[in-house]
Amino acid sequence: MGRQHTSRGALLTSNLPQLQNMIKRDPIGYRDEFMQQWNHYDSIRKIFKISPEEQASHFRELVSFISQVASCYPKETAEFPSHLSTLLLESYATLTPEIRQSLVQNLVLLRNKGVITSITLLQTLFPLLPRTTSSTLRSFIRKTILSDIKTANLKTKNHKLNRAVQAMLFGMVERGMSGEVIGDKGKMKAGAAGDAARQYGAEAMWAVVLAKELWKKSVWNDSKTVSIIALGCFHPVTKVQSASIHFFLGSENEEEKDSDDEEEIPDAGGLKHRREINKKTRSGEKKIAKQLKTIRKKEHNKRNAPVTANFSALQLLNDPQTFAEKLYDYLAKHDKRLSLDHKVLIMQLLSRVMGSHKLCVLSFYTYIIRYLAYHQLQVTVILVSLAQSVHELTPPDVLTPVIRKLATEFVHPGVGSEVIAAGINAIREVCKRQPWCMEEDLLGDLIAYRKSRDKAAMTAGRSMLQLYREVNPGMLKRRERGKEATMNNRDNKPLPFGHNPDTPANIEGLELLEDHLDQMRKEAADGADGEGGLDEDDDAAWEGWDVESDSEEESDSDGWNNVSDDDDDLVISDSDDEKDKSSSKSKTKTKSTSDDEKEKDDEMKDEVTETNEEKTEEVQRVSTLATTKILTPADFALLNDLRIKAANEAIQSGQSTKSLKRKLASLEASRKASSQNPDAFLSESDILGPRKKAKSDYAERMASIQEGREGREKFGSSKGKKNKEVMSSSTNREKKRNKPIMMIMASGAVRSKKKASLREKQRKLRAHIEKGKRGGH
Structure with a gap:
């Protein structure tokens, strides 16, 4: 077919x-x-x-x-x-x-x-x-x-x-x-x-x-x-609400796993167990060692991962006042149904919204006061939430009962030193944001703990004293105000409630930044043969911006007048006031006033005038930089570094004072805080204060031991590995030869020889002879 x-x-x-x-x-x-x-x-x-x-x-x-x-x-x-x-x-x-x-x-x-x-x-x-x-x-x-x-x-x-x-x-x-x-x-x-x-x-x-x-x-x-x-955040299902709240809080350790493909850390114990069971190969050992190293690195990164709040998301909230009120209403309505962990979660979000947007939800302080007890679970997180919700627009009358409750529950001789330190630190954080909520007699009791024998309570009492030395030394006794406040006779009271601070006229240390920028421009100009430099970069940075010119024509057209430094009528000084005072006094003086006193008055007037002219030049110099350049965060960081450098130079030159040292410490602390996280909120460590290092558990101790062994040689004696031509360890016979005689005398072998009978000695002697004959053939 x-x-x-x-x-x-x-x-x-x-x-x-x-x-x-x-x-x-x-x-x-x-x-x-x-x-x-x-x-x-x-x-x-x-x-x-x-x-x-x-x-x-x-x-x-x-x-x-x-x-x-x-x-x-x-x-x-x-x-x-x-x-x-x-x-x-x-x-x-x-x-x-x-x-x-x-x-x-x-x-x-x-x-x-x-x-x-x-x-x-x-x-x-x-x-x-x-x-x-x-x-x-x-x-x-x-x-x-x-x-x-x-x-x-x-x-x-x-x-x-x-x-x-x-x-x-x-x-x-x-x-x-x-x-x-x-x-x-x-x-x-x-x-x-x-x-x-x-x-x-x-x-x-x-x-x-x-x-x-x-x-x-x-x-x-x-x-x-x-x-x-x-x-x-208002969904009736708790899991949905918890996931939404964690987004705003920026928490990494969420209850739910919102990622199916999240990379999990393998079990180190399982890998070690597998290595003992499976066949021993060199490649397998290297592979498992590499995996263990990766596991340790991931665990270290997970433990040290910073938890930062989602500050940008909080700022983008639509109508934050309504959001905060609805959040509090949900918390108060479902107080009996919700678990404590979830209520604390809502408190954290509500306090951060109130603090970042400067909102007032006054019922929140009445609600949170019932949880202010030292035996309360998660009390440190509750104290953090309380402090974060306070700002300068919070009414002091609402906070005074809260401060009194904290002092009654946490600061008394019947509790431990850690509880006292946490209570004083919590009160300090609240008073830092609203100083008027403190009562004078209560303040005296709190700062008395600066003489405590416990380090945590002593540090908390000193920090409270230092806070009111800066914000309101009038509430302290005269001997407690400190040398600087007493000598300068400062009336540094906080602004009354509802008052805004005056517009700042100067930025401290701005002249240092101006000198630094001028020096950089000169160096750049010298390197480019007098052309280019930072001026060109500044001009390029202003592209696309509508900048007003400083020319004389535009300034005249806008109604501004150029003022020269040589104009005697516009010298900013107190000489006119001095003249008025001297003229009023001259009417009461007799005609027998000597010419020497007149000369002294003239000299004092000239000194005051010169001083004020120097201040005027300094203000004009600072205002020139502040009005011609938009200072970026990098500029402020550079300004902080320059201020630290100037303070160090002043201390090295012999101008070391306590105030200068405190200023240097505050500048270094601000630089450290800005480098870590500028948007970070209050943490539990700020409430707890300095504490003794807690005892490590077994896993932490083992991790520390393994971390210390990395990069070291294998354990054991290196005597037979370095001092011999061929690497080998010493034998037991060689070790016996080097033993002390007293250890040999007490050994079982020597004792048995002493106690051996004649028959046993003959038997051993014959065996030794026979062995020698066999070896001789």
Whole structure:
């Protein structure tokens, strides 16, 4: 029989990858073959809706094939993406995991080929996140959403996509706001309504997670993103609310894991156990040693990772006063239902919003006063929240009962020294922000602890005394005000409540920055042969800014007059006042006033005039720099360094005083604080004060030991390794020869020889002789 030839259509029908390749090369020529497969797909799709188990693998192959070539036939496959989306959203529960994965991947493929838009894809993927139970598929959907939004905003902001996605996220959070929960865990009630509410809660959780991730990746950094997470702070589900609050607090140790692909630290004990069991190989030892080193590094970074507040997100809150009031109302309303940990979390956020925006929620202090007890759990976090909520616009009358409660509960002889130190430090932090809340008799009792024998209480008492020496020395007794306040006779009282400070006329040490910049300009000019330098950089920095000129024509046209230093009528001095005083006194004096007294008066007038002229020149010099240059944070950091340098030079030159040393210490502390985190809020260590180092647990001790062994040679004696031609250790016989005689005399072998009978000695002697004969042959 002759060989049977298969037709081209039958061959391509049975081989979809080959047909896919041919269609991509010639879409028009293979249109009939594609339409045949499309009709086949349409018929199988109708069967698949009724019975998903029948022909599932063939249906998956057809979907993958059409997704690959859909861009070649846009009119014929116009409804294909909607088929996939409808099948996923309406029949998700009846589909097998393989079909779900395939449909989602093909939708992403259609988006990559430009068949559908990002908005269409995201409208299908967002509802799938809370419904899927597969961690692999959930992670894939999450990564797809984040990467798609990030890619769309890579070059420029895609405002259309961002607005659409933010509206979807806002709706996901808002749908579950009316749900009712039971218990302190914030779980929804059972029943049909409870199931829908739980679904809405899962959607809200994913909306908050995605918004946080996009903020963290700097894809979204606008107020709309903050509004989505701010709405989550009032969600009835506690898990959603906790995740939203942690976003504003900037906490890393969150209760929930909002990241499925978060990199977990492997177990070091498991690796060591595996090394002991498995076969010992050199490559395996190196691999495990490398993994252990990575684990130690990750654990070190995790322990020392700073926790900073999300200050920029707090500043972008819309209507922070209403937000703070609603937060307090939620806290007071659900006080019995919420757990203590969650209530403390809400207190932290409320206090930071009040402190950063200078808000007044006066009922908060009445609420928090019930938790001010030294035996209260998490009392240090509560004290931090109390101090952070206070600012200069907080009424002192509201804070005075709080201060009195702190002193009654924490500062008395019946508690430990750490409790006393924490109480005084908490009072100090509150009084630092509102000095008028302190009572004079209570202040005297608190600063008396500066003579305590305990270091923590003594430091707290001294810090309280130093605070009121600076802000209001009038509340202290005369002997407690200090040398500087007494000698200068300062009336350094804090401003009355509600008064704003005067506009500052000068920045301390600004002339040092001006001299430094002038010197840099001269050096740059000398290096460039008198041209260029920092002036050109300054001119380039002002490009795009409308800067007023200092020319005489513009100043005259704006109504300003140039004032010369030679104008005698405008010399700023007290000479005129002195003249008026002298003229009024001269009327009462007799005519017998000597000429010498007149000459002394003239000399004093000249000295006062010269001094005031020097002050005027200094002010003009500072104001010139302040009005011609916008000082950046780098300039202020440089100014701080220059002030520290000038203070060190003054101390080395012999001008060392206590005030100068305190000034130097404060400058160094401000530089250290600015280098660490300028937006950091109050921490628990500020309340606890200096403490003795706590005893390390077993894991910390082992970690310290392992860290100290890194880079050292292997343990053991190096005598046989360095002092011999061939590396070898000493034998037991060599060690016995070097033993002291007294140790040998007390050994069991010597004692047995002394106590041996004649028969035993003969036996040993014969054995020794026989052994020698055998060795001799």
